[in-house]
Amino acid sequence: MDFRWTVAQTARHARAVFAASVLFLGFLPPSAGADTIAAVEASDTGQFAAAGVAGQLDFSSFGRRSGPSRYKLSIPVPPPARARPLPRVQGDDSRPLVVIDAGHGGVDPGAINAESGLREKDVTLKVAKAIRDVLLESGRVRVALTRDDDRYLILRERYGIARRLKADLFISIHCDSVGSGDATGASVYTLSEVASDKEAARLAARENKADVISGVDLGDAGADVSSILIDLTQRETMNASAGFARLLGREARPLMPLKPNFHRMASLMVLKAPDMPSILFETGYISNPVDAAFLDSRDGRDAIAQSVRRAVEVHFARRMAAR
Numbered sequence: 238m239d240f241r242w243t244v245a246q247t248a249r250h251a252r253a254v255f256a257a258s259v260l261f262l263g264f265l266p267p268s269a270g271a272d273t274i275a276a277v278e279a280s281d282t283g284q285f286a287a288a289g290v291a292g293q294l295d296f297s298s299f300g301r302r303s304g305p306s307r308y309k310l311s312i313p314v315p316p317p318a319r320a321r322p323l324p325r326v327q328g329d330d331s332r333p334l335v336v337i338d339a340g341h342g343g344v345d346p347g348a349i350n351a352e353s354g355l356r357e358k359d360v361t362l363k364v365a366k367a368i369r370d371v372l373l374e375s376g377r378v379r380v381a382l383t384r385d386d387d388r389y390l391i392l393r394e395r396y397g398i399a400r401r402l403k404a405d406l407f408i409s410i411h412c413d414s415v416g417s418g419d420a421t422g423a424s425v426y427t428l429s430e431v432a433s434d435k436e437a438a439r440l441a442a443r444e445n446k447a448d449v450i451s452g453v454d455l456g457d458a459g460a461d462v463s464s465i466l467i468d469l470t471q472r473e474t475m476n477a478s479a480g481f482a483r484l485l486g487r488e489a490r491p492l493m494p495l496k497p498n499f500h501r502m503a504s505l506m507v508l509k510a511p512d513m514p515s516i517l518f519e520t521g522y523i524s525n526p527v528d529a530a531f532l533d534s535r536d537g538r539d540a541i542a543q544s545v546r547r548a549v550e551v552h553f554a555r556r557m558a559a560r
C-alpha cells in the first residue's frame with residue numbers, strides 16, 4: 238500500500254466526516270425549512286457545501302483509489318421556529334378570523350392555586366376551547382387556537398401564529414394571581430408602553446416572564462422588537478384593541494365577576510403585533526378560591542365564552558358598518 242495515498246485518502250475522509258459533523262452540530266443554513274433535507278457534499282478539493290436539496294446517504298465512493306471522490310450525506314433538518322405548521326382554522330372562509338391564545342402550556346404552568354393545585358395552563362386551554370366552540374356556533378367568525386394541547390409556545394410565536402394567519406383579532410386568555418386570596422374579578426389588558434398602574438406593571442412583568450421559563454433570551458428579540466415598537470405608533474390598532482376591550486367589559490359585566498377598573502394597560506409582549514387588534518383577558522384570580530371554582534366550572538367557562546362571543550359580534554358588526 239502506498240503510504241502517501243493512505244494519508245491523503247484519510248485526510249479526505251476526515252474532511253467528509255468533518256462536514257457531516259458540521260451538520261450534526263447544528264451549523265445549518267438559516268434558510269433550511271421544515272421539510273428540507275440538507276445535503277453535504279465533500280469532494281477531493283476538500284471543500285464542502287451545505288445546500289437545501291434532497292440527497293441520499295451515499296458512502297459508495299469511500300475508499301475509491303482514483304477519480305474525484307464525492308460523498309453525500311443527507312440529514313433531516315429540524316424546523317426553525319418560524320416554520321412551525323400553522324394551526325387549523327375553522328369556520329366559513331368569508332368571515333373574519335379570531336385567534337384565541339390559551340396562555341402558558343407545556344413546561345410553563347402559569348399561576349397555580351396553592352391549595353387545589355389548579356394550574357393556569359389547564360384553565361386557559363379549557364376556556365380557549367369553550368370560546369372557540371361558542372364562536373363557531375355563532376357562525377359569524379372563523380376561529381383558530383394558538384395551541385389546542387398542553388404545549389409550550391414562546392410569546393412571539395403566539396402573536397406570530399395569529400399574524401401569519403392574518404387574524405383580524407387576537408385574544409390571549411390568562412388567569413390572574415396574587416399572594417393573598419382576596420383579589421377577585423376579571424380584567425382586560427391592551428398594549429401600552431407605560432403601565433396604567435402598579436398592578437398592571439407587576440402583571441406585565443409576570444406574564445412576560447413566560448419566555449424565561451424555557452431559557453429563551455428576551456434580549457435576542459433585538460431589531461425585531463424595536464421595529465415593532467416603532468410600528469406601534471399605529472394608532473388604529475391600539476384604538477381598535479381598546480375599543481374591543483371596552484366592548485368586552487360591557488358584554489361581560491352582566492355575566493361574570495369583573496374588577497371595577499376592568500380595562501387596563503401594560504407592556505405585554507404577547508400583545509405586540511403592530512397590525513392586529515389584540516387583548517389579554519385575565520379571566521379571574523386563580524389564587525382566589527371562589528374565582529378558581531368559577532374558572533374551573535362549565536358554567537364559568539360558558540359565561541366567559543358568551544361574553545367574548547357578544548363582544549366579538551358587536552366588534553365586527555361595527556367594523557363592517559364603518560366600511
Ligand SMILES: [Zn+2]
Binds near residue numbers: 340
Ligand atoms: Zn398568565
